Amino acid sequence: MDDASAALVADARGVVTGWSEGARRLTGFSADEAVGRPVRDLLAEEPGSGEMAEEPDSGEIPHGGPPLPQGTVTVRHRDGHALTLRIEVSPLYGPGDETAGYVITAAPAGARETSLGGLVFEQSSLPISVFDTDHRFVRLNAAACEAMGGSEETLLGRTFLDAAGPSEGTRSIDRNMREVVETGRSMRDETYSQVGAGPDEQTWDVEMWPLRDTTGRVVGAALAGLDSTEQHRARLRLALIDEATTSLGTTLDVVRTAEELVALLVPDFADFAAVDLLDWVLDAEAPPLRGDPDVVVRRAAHASAGPRAPATAVPLGRTDVYPPYSPPARALRAGRAVLARTGEKDFDRWMAERGAEALRACGARPTGIHSELAVPLRARGITLGVAVAVRNVRPDGFVADDAPLAEEIASRAAVCVDNARRFARERATALTLQHSLLPRVLPGQAALEIAHRYLPSASAAGIGGDWFDVIPLSGTRVALVVGDVVGHGIPSTATMGRLCTAVRTLADVDLPPEELLTHLDDLVAHLAADEREDVPELGATCLYAVYDPVSRRLAVAGAGHPPPALLMPDGTCRLVPLNPGPPLGVGGLPFEATELELPEGCVVAFYTDGLVEGRGRDVDHSTGELCRALKAPAESLDALCDVVLKAVLPEEPGDDVALLLARTRALGAGQVAVRDVSPDPGEVPAVRQWAVDLLSDWELEDVAFVTELVVSELVTNAIRYGEPPLRLRLIRDRTLICEVSDCSPTSPHLRRAHAFDEGGRGLLLVAQLTQRWGSRQADGGKTIWAEQALPRR
Template identity: 65%
Template sequence: MEHASAAAIIDARGTVTGWSDGARRLTGYPAEEAVGRPVRELLAEDPPPEAVATLAGTVVLRHRDGSSVALHLTACPVLGEGGGPAGYVITAPPGEREPSLTERAFQQASMSLSVFDTGQHYLRLNEASCQVMGVPAETLLGRYFMDTVLDVGYNRGFLHHLEQVIETGRPTRYESYAHAPSSNREHAWTTEMWPVRDADGRLIGTGMAAFDSTEQYWARQRLALLNEAAATIGTSLDLVRTAEELIGVVVPRFADFASVDLFDWVLGAEEGPALTDTEVPLRRVAHGSRTGGTPEAAVHLGEMDFYPSFSPPARAIREGRVIVSQAGEPAFMRWVAERNARAPAGQRHRAGVHSMMAVPLRARGTTLGVAVVVRISQSDDYGPDDAVFAEELASRAAVCVDNARRFARERSTALALQNSLLPKGLPGQAAVEVAHRYLPSGSLAGIGGDWFDVIPLSGGRVALVVGDVVGHGISSSATMGRLCTAVRTLADVDLPPDELLTHLDDLVTHLAGDDSDDEVAELGATCLYAVYDPVSRRLTFAAAGHPPPALVLPDGTAECVPMTAGPPLGVGGLPFEAGEVELPEGAIVALYTDGLVEDRDRDIDHTTSELCRALTAPASSLDALCDTVLKAVLPEEPSDDVALLLARTRALGADRVATWDIPPDPAQVAQARQDATEQLTAWGLDEAAFVTELVVSELVTNAIRYGEPPVQLRLIRDRTLICEVSDGSSTSPHLRRAHAYDEGGRGLLLVAQLTQRWGSRQTGSGKTIWAEQPLPPG
């Protein structure tokens, strides 16, 4: 019956009165829908005249699904009672049906096309749909959809959408990621379903088209991973964290296991050696797995591994390209066997590994290491598109790794430079007891230009300095060194704090103007320079854009010293104002850089109050107090360098200082020598009397002869014996070489030869000439 001719009976009026099962199969119309209808309604086109004349020919019918069907038909007249035609029997022989263009297009479409009735039974499928289902169309026609597939989630979702189209009468579109019945691979599908209606608008079925969008799906996934990598890889300038961020991007969406190995020199500050053809030594810095604990890893974190030359990682590094390996390849199987032999405990977790890629990490022409990605549970092997993606991802990660390496190297260099410039051990002096701390910044900006110094001055005084160069990195550290040297040089001249800052400001301006480099052109710095005199117990200070010092009195009260901070160094043309305060013995002066109290997330008034409270905390020593202050005031991760200098004042009492006013008469020189000798006897320093008499005689004589009144002599017994002579003239003496017949000019040369050091300093009323000599032993 299946191979019988299709037949239809038409009466004299052109109405269908009979309909065979073969006709149903060809046109889709069952007998109950065809019988009683005018035959013209079943025609897609008018029959050719020659076919009507000969009662045979090709006629185009309209299929029930709306398509056109071209058939070769033969009509046999049926005679009535009077011998005239009472109708026709029209037949289409089996095998003579000619598929129409639309039928050919349906069957040959590259996407999966299917038609279901309202009960979700198959009515028609094309070849692509049969290939997806893995069975011929005859096996599926008339069957309920869920009877032809596994009862799993994505198939139930497909059925739900079929039912939804019938219930709502509206088309739907959705995307899914599922196994095809004919394959164990997962595919991405873009599926469209729409209602099919008859001529009366009655819903009679559902049409479905499914497009295999796996390639587009993975392209979108790779693009999403690249976008994610741009946002998540390189968030810090830490090598290990950068490698871990790369692992976090690829596992588990792109790989079941991944690792990052780097050359040892990348983790240090040295440049790398040339590659060889032998084993490649790499250190594991990060790995990750879909399985907790990463049991697949044959190398532990931080461990060195020597990759043999045949291995994919070694080849990737040596050849500078992505190496893709699949199960069954000799090199791949040898590599897996080597891993299993090295770490047998993880062998069962490596079972099923079928594809891997080794990707060199290259940045700026330098190979830094290799990243390895492996698929075990994911069924798809790595392909060419995956290799291109991995290369792009690795290149981005490699730049971040190289940035972290360069940052570490520059940070190490800047820190070494800064440590070489900061004072190692503070010079001996008795004016203050000091303690200090320097904390380099751990931020991405790098090491800053903070510095501090303690400089002994004449007369037992001491200079306390804290400064901060704008910017970070090696250039800031180098500039800090230049300024630190300049401050020491100007301090030797013994300038008052405001004058010293004026000269320092000129220096910074010249440094910025003499260099065309943009970084130097934007040079700027802040500085606080203070001088403490243990005899007068007065602290004189001036600041250039720097925070004021904090002061803790012996009674436990703390406050910031009121002062007018001048402009930062490098502005030029503006004056600096000096301030002065008298301090009791045992007071603590705190000098610090802005990194201690300033931060964009902290209020400076609040942090300054915290600083004052922390300075009053009980502490066993100044060093302990430094630690207490930093712990109380600083956040966990400071964003800038911090320098802190604490100084506890000492005082030289009247019993250690002797002062005489000298009348401007040369005859008073002898009396001055005698007064000095008697004072040394009172101090028990008779051994120093001979040199002291010579120094006093020379300096007092010069003051009376070449200076102006008032003339004053002062002896200070400190760590050294200091002799000072002051007069009202601002003219400074200088050494000169006396000729054989000169009567004078040898006095200062004699002083320089007999004393440890000597010099002069300007005062508000003139100048002071001073000389120091070591105290006699005992």
């Protein structure tokens, strides 16, 4: 014990029984004068009373508590002056764990530690505090005093909550410290509140543990804090970059990407943010401007943290010219982030000018802006614009570490903006190509919900020969075709046009998928022979499918084309197992069709190889990505097309991409009626009456006369010239369809009957009274059909 320390012993009643030499030097009382007196006689005032303590009549203190409180007390020296001492009281236990007395140590409150343990406590860079069981400060080191914003003399005896001030963070520490004292378990906490007199919010990692005496009883608690503000800010920066990865570029739209950027920056990073793009970026067909001394930008997006944040001086969509001394202009000129603060001549001038513009624009002057960060948007070596972030609501300004963070986020946003700009340019080209070569308007039909995308290649090789088509067939069936001609340029585009026409012609004949591909294969072989020198390069792939909404069956045949992907209503997705056929033009090998029965609501994805194939890409991995993308939630089938392209399509596709999505529908039992017909002419009147009654149930009496005549003629012809069994089917959809099937392979032909012919006028009447009619071959027979328009409701 050093010279400035004192020790004394008191019995259980608080009467002095032992007195050290240090106590004599510290208080001036000798052992003869102190021993036998109550310890509280030495106090100049009772703790917390502020008045001189009166001596108790008995000269003793009641049992049950220590004679002096832990912490700081004021003691009366023998010569009369007051001493401020730091007191530590340790109980002495006798038999039965009863308190037999106390050992009291005291030292001047401002005395320096000389022991190694005390030096470690005092000189630790970590704030360390000691509390009694009532959460009052007993001791603090210099770092703790600095963190709390006060001296040890002003803090001793106060509770942590009183000294630090009530806040969410301090209340959390106080609750945890209470739990430490009550349970005797150490705890760890993290607080983000302001502690002490600092203006900025600080982050502290706080460790709290109980203090025990020699018997293991909790007599206090200790707290150590680590200022982790910089680590916390670093985590926030990483979180912001991670959020930028997921929130930027959700759509291939330039303005939407700019809006996503400002939404990311405000309010977590800035009080106000804006994105200004060079004027040519928003014009998909205009090249970048070069050599223009005036930097013209157009406001694409801006956002404000609230009413106290700055007001914009530039409305959305309007152009603006930055002066050379402004931070945005400097950032565009330097190609890196520029940080400006209040007190800089150019920044103050810029704020004054911009404030006047804002006052004229919206009647409000942006006051209190103390820092601005301007970052250029650069992607693939091209400057697209500038992002501006300012702070005025929060007191802390931008620091040097914020510049690399802003540049990282801006680079990601710039790539997204550039992708959107490229997509807009490619889409404009694709629209022109679609208007000239692809179906401009997909035909109306009820069997499938259709959505499609066509992206032309941006490579120097030119436009390729990818195509798709949707062809309505008889009986509410629909044919879907996707194809790809080998090569690029005008020859491939011309071949694509020929194949499109050929497929429509063959589909109108109502050939099964495998037979249609056989005829198409012959056509490509003939075209290759006509080209002579280009024979090795001429070729094509094709996928042809027919869907019947009545039977819900899908028949698919492929010629060297990737198989379609099938998304079931339960969310499972797989590729349709096709019997692989050779590419068109190879010849010599047959084509086989695959038939599937699908539940209503399936999504079938037809696509060309540009979506899943490419240099350095694994086809199995790409098709797996396609299946995963099809399972992603989307508001509509059209939106699902964008999801698939974004997930599967490479950043710079090297080939054309055609994507056709079809969601299956089914005709209900109330829309289809079937009747077996006996091959007896006497059955015709009953069949006509059945049809008339059915139309009455369907509320289609307006077309009953024509339908009765069509049914009569088709059934009569089937009885006369066909082979049993015979079947009549009526389908109510967008049109009324009448079908008569028999087992004869011979198809009827429309002819004009002569004046003296007894027959030959039935099909002519059917053709005149209906919109269209025809026949289709099937396994073991044929079907004659006729469609008529329904009255408008």
